[in-house]
Amino acid sequence: FPGLADVSISQDIPVEGEITVPVGSHSPDEDYSTLDEPVKDTIMRDLKAVGKKFVHVMYPRKSSALLRDWDLWGPLVLCVSLALMLQGGSADSKDDGGPQFAEVFVIIWFGAVVITLNSKLLGGTISFFQSLCVLGYCVMPLTVAMLVCRLVLLAGAGTVSFVIRLIVVGAMFAWSTLASTAFLADSQPPNRKALVVYPIFLFYFVISWMILTFTPQ
């Protein structure tokens, strides 16, 4: 590069300039910065959000709060408690603690993912995690049913207890399905609601079946 050999800085022109970056106006995030608040505030805020969603599931009204601020804490807690309660319900006590927990976990999450994909493929307007959130929270009535079943089974395992359990589980299953349908079916075109409701029905049916056929050893 013969031409470049001539390029040089002349000593007469001083090289100077600003090296400080001008501080811009306060970004709006600074007002909502949650890094400085005490830990108790953060936890209480999250717990309140989770609690509000539980209330929404118990009284399913068409509100968008459950969908807008989705979170997966509630589904995780419900899933783990349901899986723990369903343990130890088989004849072989030496090796069946593991598969029961993994079974329930996999069924719930795999089933929820499949239903979400299905509703998205059918033209739904709901996002992936919103749908997971709704389906997970609507497992709550079935967790309550599991608790009731365990208490009833403590009293005895006869025909009467089976009938009670059947009624309770059936009612909770209907509640779960209706609750999740109230949230999810709205995001579909009106003539395809049945196509979305059927997999949800099947999903909660399988979970209810696992709860109903649970017999502790």
Place this chain on the structure above:
Amino acid sequence: QGGGSAVIDMENMDDTSGSSFEDMGEMHQRMKEEEEEEAEGEAGAGEEEDGEFLGMKGLRGQLGRQVADQMWQGGKRQASRAFSLYANIDILRPYFDVEPVQVRARLLESMIPVKMINFPQKIAGELYGPLMLVFTLVAILLHGMKTSDTIIREGTLMGTAIGTCFGYWLGVSSFMYFLAYLCNAQITMVQMLSLLGYGLFGHCITLFVTYNIHFHSLFYIFWLVVGGLSTLRMVAVLVSRTVGHTQRLILCGTLAALHMLFLLYLHFAYHKVVEGILDTLEGPNMPPFQRVARDIPVVSSAVLNTTAKAIALTL
């Protein structure tokens, strides 16, 4: 007088691999050696943003950074393009474009054999119905396994049920598609999946009824009638799309055999009636009303032996 010159010394850069920069680097080797001390002195004195006057050390680093940055951008672009191409569920969207009325109509049609086999029959390439039917079959299988207290030694009940049903649907579809390719049948993979999936409707009905009402003869009647009807429908559709007698025979024989045998397997492997057969097999030593849970592989091999013997006797 100039402080430094903007000579690019490419020879000492680490990331030149056979590039023509090396030739240019050779040309200016002399100049580089002369000004190296000066450049090193100046590089520490203050680097500007402009890359030209950074001196040789700074320039080398700058160029290296730029090349690395470009490689990163290129790789990221390729990866995101590949991801959006293959992980895009919109690929499957056209196969889920159905109305509930259509699904119901297709479910009912799957039990009605068509009469016109000289004209290629239309198969709807839809995946919603078959997928829902496979899941329903999984649920029914779970119900059957639970009521018969099946114990699965390696794995879980759910895993076995899902594995069996999905394995059948996907595996047999692929195998039949391969056979269809060999026999020159006009059918696509999605259509094959759809056809076989809707054929599972007969299986669902049969198993749902016979897992709750335990009559041996009832199962055989359902097996022949319901299973037979759905097999006839699938066979008729395939025949209408294949040319040549040998090819038709191969395709339809395989499909009919696999379809009917699957229903037989589902009933016998996961049902209470298994214990009754074992009781009769083990002779007078076993008390007749003892309900003992059995291992599945032992059971199914015993059942297969019995069935094979029975078939051999009748032939």
